[in-house]
Amino acid sequence: MTLKDTGHSDDAWAFPRLANNSRVVQSLRCVGDTAGDAAGTRTGCSAVLHDLTITF
Incomplete structure (x- = not known):
C-alpha cells in the first residue's frame, strides 16, 4: 500500500473481521x-x- 498524505490530520482505516x-489488522492510523x-516526531503509522x- 502506498500512502499519499494530502493534509495535516491523521489518516485512519478500519478492517473489520x-x-x-x-484479518490480522483491526485498524491502521x-x-x-x-x-x-516536527521533523518526524509525529510521523509514522500504528496498527x-x-x-x-x-x-499448535
Missing part, C-alpha cells in the same frame, strides 16, 4: 505530515491487531 482469523516543523488464537 469477516470470519475467524480472516498514519501521520505523513504535520503543520509545524491495532485483532485477537488471534494460534493452535
Whole structure:
C-alpha cells in the first residue's frame, strides 16, 4: 500500500473481521505530515491487531 498524505490530520482505516482469523489488522492510523516543523516526531503509522488464537 502506498500512502499519499494530502493534509495535516491523521489518516485512519478500519478492517473489520469477516470470519475467524480472516484479518490480522483491526485498524491502521498514519501521520505523513504535520503543520509545524516536527521533523518526524509525529510521523509514522500504528496498527491495532485483532485477537488471534494460534493452535499448535
